[in-house]
Amino acid sequence: MVNKLKHIKHVNIQPRIGESDQMNSNLGLKGSPPFDPQASSTYKKIPCDSDSCQALSRYQYSNDVNDCQYSYSYGDKSFMKGILTTDTLTFDDFNGQKTAFPTSIFGCGHNNLGKFRSPSADLVGLGRGPLSLVSQISIQIDNRFSYCLVPRSASSNSKLPFGQEAIISRPGAVSTPLVSKTPQTYYYLSLEGVSIGDKTAKAETILKNAIRANPVEDPSGTFSLCYGAKTNINVPKMVFHFSGADLRVQPENTFRMNDGLLCMVIVPSDSLSIFGNFAQMNFQVEYDLQKRTVSFAPTYCTKQ
Numbered sequence: 001m002v003n004k005l006k007h008i009k010h011v012n013i014q015p016r017i018g019e020s021d022q023m024n025s026n027l028g029l030k031g032s033p034p035f036d037p038q039a040s041s042t043y044k045k046i047p048c049d050s051d052s053c054q055a056l057s058r059y060q061y062s063n064d065v066n067d068c069q070y071s072y073s074y075g076d077k078s079f080m081k082g083i084l085t086t087d088t089l090t091f092d093d094f095n096g097q098k099t100a101f102p103t104s105i106f107g108c109g110h111n112n113l114g115k116f117r118s119p120s121a122d123l124v125g126l127g128r129g130p131l132s133l134v135s136q137i138s139i140q141i142d143n144r145f146s147y148c149l150v151p152r153s154a155s156s157n158s159k160l161p162f163g164q165e166a167i168i169s170r171p172g173a174v175s176t177p178l179v180s181k182t183p184q185t186y187y188y189l190s191l192e193g194v195s196i197g198d199k200t201a202k203a204e205t206i207l208k209n210a211i212r213a214n215p216v217e218d219p220s221g222t223f224s225l226c227y228g229a230k231t232n233i234n235v236p237k238m239v240f241h242f243s244g245a246d247l248r249v250q251p252e253n254t255f256r257m258n259d260g261l262l263c264m265v266i267v268p269s270d271s272l273s274i275f276g277n278f279a280q281m282n283f284q285v286e287y288d289l290q291k292r293t294v295s296f297a298p299t300y301c302t303k304q
Contacts, residue, residue: 037085037108046084052105053084055130057183070107080123082109084131094165101140105131124160126287129185134289137162143289148301149281151252159304168286173297174245187287189275189294190243196236216261223263231262240279247296253279 037043046052046068053068068084089104125132126145134145146166149158179188216226227233235251256265256278265278284304286295 035108037087040087042102043085043087046086046105052131056084057185079113080107080109081111082107084108094161099140101137104133104136106133127185128187128289132185134287138289141166144287146284146286148284148299148304149277150301151281152256154302156302158301166286168284168295168297170284170297170299173284173286173295174242174247175293175295176242176245178292178294186272187294191240191273191275192243193241195239195241223258223261223265223267226258226261226263229257229260229262233262240275245296247283248298249279250282253281 047066048068049066050068056068056070069082070084071079071081073079084105085108086103086105088100088102089106090098090100092098126134129135134141141162142164144164144166145160145162146168147158147160150156176189179190181188216228235255237251238249238254240247240249254264254266255262257263265276280296282299282301284297284299284301286297287293288295
């Protein structure tokens with residue numbers, strides 16, 4: 001699982017005797033082998049008084065041990081608690097060659113709750129914080145990575161290339177600059193407006209007028225605009241106007257099926273607004289951290 005907002009890489013560790021079934025049940029995983037620190041000769045715990053530990057926004061100190069303990073929660077109500085550690089991380093490239101990164105910093109989780117589609121319990125943080133995977137290997141990957149998110153219904157996996165493999169080479173790409181703000185772990189973009197057809201206003205209002213069907217209430221209270229699954233509606237296309245880039249998204253980027261209802265996935269927020277994974281499906285999204293730009297190219301990600 002990838003999270004662009006967080007700034008550490010997290011792995012599920014081998015639990016103590018009697019804990020394995022409960023841990024895998026909480027994570028929604030069966031048969032996924034966790035990382036066993038005792039099987040590694042290069043594994044080390046990071047002390048609480050280290051600079052790396054204090055770079056975390058949510059570390060905890062214990063008088064009993066000097067381990068760097070952390071606790072993080074995520075937008076889907078999952079959470080992960082563990083200790084900060086270091087070991088050698090090894091990745092396969094597209095040619096099947098292995099590349100090792102010694103003394104990489106990551107979190108070892110011992111108390112986790114969440115449901116992930118992947119059979120892996122690991123979570124990779126691609127944020128801009130100093131401990132993210134991207135920050136730790138920035139020189140080796142030329143400060144560049146990208147991803148192509150497949151639709152939820154796809155059986156294939158999304159791709160996450162680094163370095164030269166991440167460069168968008170297809171036509172139709174648009175680019176927008178990154179904006180400097182705090183906290184620095186996020187990637188900030190300047191959204192100048194959203195248009196539906198030739199109109200620019202509140203998305204929900206325009207969509208209601210354009211669809212011309214009777215909306216129904218979402219029982220979960222999550223979504224503010226929903227329609228019955230059997231309602232024959234024509235969802236208009238939407239354009240997000242970022243600084244220097246007009247991003248045209250498809251209906252599947254703005255609506256999804258939820259408990260038998262077709263609901264708009266754009267929801268209001270009183271805090272940070274997030275351009276989420278639904279909006280980015282079937283786009284190759286490239287982050288060039290040297291040029292400080294994010295680029296989007298419409299792509300059938302299942303064919304990548």
